[in-house]
Amino acid sequence: MSTTAADTASAVATASANDTALDTATTSVLAPTSSSDAVDANAVTEDEAALYDRQIRLWGLEAQTRMRTSHVLVWGFTGVATEVIKNIVLSGIGTLSILDPDTVRDEDLSAGFFWRQDDVGASRVADAPVDRIRALNPLVKVQGLTDQSILQGSPEEVAAKVKQLGVDVVVACRGTKLELTTLNDALRLSSTKFYATSSFGFGGYIFSDLGASHDFITERVLPPSSSSTQPEKKRIKNRTTFVPLSHSLDMTWAGIEARKIKRLRLAPGLWTVWASWEAQQHGGGGGGELREVAERMMVERGVDPSLVFEAQGVDRQAWFQTYAASTSTRGEFAPTCAVLGGLLAQDVLNALGGREEPITNWLILDAMGSGNATLHTVGSAVSTQAGVAV
Structure with a gap:
């Protein structure tokens, strides 16, 4: 977890450097991309290569390409969602959709740094906050949605709508137990990755279901061979089997x-x-x-x-x-949202890029007691197969 914490701190620092951009973002309306403006979905442009140079060096061009062609839908514009949005937009996903039918309240400003006092009473996904998100990374397409019917209906209907939108990951930051389990089951039909999360005071949780089969690459550093003075890196392909939220909650x-x-x-x-x-x-x-x-x-x-x-x-x-x-208490505790959202954003990016071991399948943050984030594998069918060299 130490690498994740470092990445989280880096993302938080990057966001602070973007405060000016958030305040001076120009107003624009997201329009469908015309054929003349469209880029090859499998090619990273020179501008992107320059912007994401550090990330490409860190996790490779293939992983970055997967991220820049991905579509993430965040349901519920909460404090945790704010941190997730900031980090994945800065990292260069392709499209971000934020679904929230509610209006901004005074207490939302405690952890929602994309809103200002003038936004209170307006839609959470109005032009002003959405434009501030776009200002973080103009290469990412960002849209605000208020119609929750996208995630409503029979499992087959929801799966069809999500698939039609081309959504790769849904991050649910709101919802009852029934709503979350029903949504998760529907997303299983469309092979869409699912996360559920929420903060509660000084703590919070993350649940992940990346599907019946999720492949990812890890790197193992080997001691230098007799013919070399430099350590060698070995790429290992692993596969993890997840279970839906409903199955995990039935664990005994x-x-x-x-x-x-x-x-x-x-x-x-x-x-x-x-x-x-x-x-x-x-x-x-x-x-x-x-x-x-x-x-x-x-x-x-x-x-x-x-x-x-x-x-x-x-x-x-x-x-x-x-x-x-x-x-x-009213509002969310911003430090909790920063840590929890940073951990979740890193896992979303790893899942999209097929890199590093994912959260399998519960993460519990306890900042008021132990001060730790602990992982728990809950579900009899959750397993990770031994890796093979690639």
Whole structure:
């Protein structure tokens, strides 16, 4: 995770350097690209090669080409979405669609740096914020959408609409448990990669489903051979099998020895996310109710709650009280959004470029407790095959 954290810090620093561009962006309207303006989808232009020179050196021309021909749809213009958008636009994806039917509120300004005070009351994806995003990288096509019917309908209908738009990745930053699982199942039919994410006070989560089969390349540095003084790099092709969100949420640890479950160190935040979804269905969500729901879910899945809390040095009562307090405040905590959005953006770029091991399949950020981001593989069918040299 150290490389990811470094990349995240770099992206945040880059965004700070672009503050002036955000404030002085000119107004323009996204129009369909005419045939005379279209470029070869498989060719990187000289301007792009110059702009993305560092990235091409880092992960190769093939990966950069995949990214610059990709289409990412972000559902929900939240604080985490803001960070994801900034990073993937700066990195040079092809097209970005932002889907959000709501208007800007005062509290949205806490982590939404693409909006200004004058934008309060206007559409979240109005010309002004969208133009500020375009100013980060004019080579990326950016459009704001308000019609959520794109993601509504039967699974077959949603899959057809997403496929027609040419969307490669959907990043869901809003939605109930039912909405997220239904959308994920539909995207499976169109072979569209899916992420779900949200921050909650000082923490947050990322869920990823990159499909039944996701291939990626990693590089292994080998010691210098007897005939060379330089270390050698070996490219390894790997394949990971993911499961939909609905399958992951059905995971059970019943029958597994307590000592083995303890070694998994299942994060309290993982259960809190699941419990909050359940509580939302009944209009609840207070600290006491969340604790009750979370503990019941653990027991039903064969996990002793003490292995999640006391065994990891976490006061369960204080945990849920802090969670309830942090999620009841207006707005999002910008530092949490910066870290979570940076980690997610890096994984989206890696998934598009077919580089590096992806998040498999839950990442839980706990900035108020351990201060760590932990990975959890949840789902009996999730697996990674041994790599082969390429």
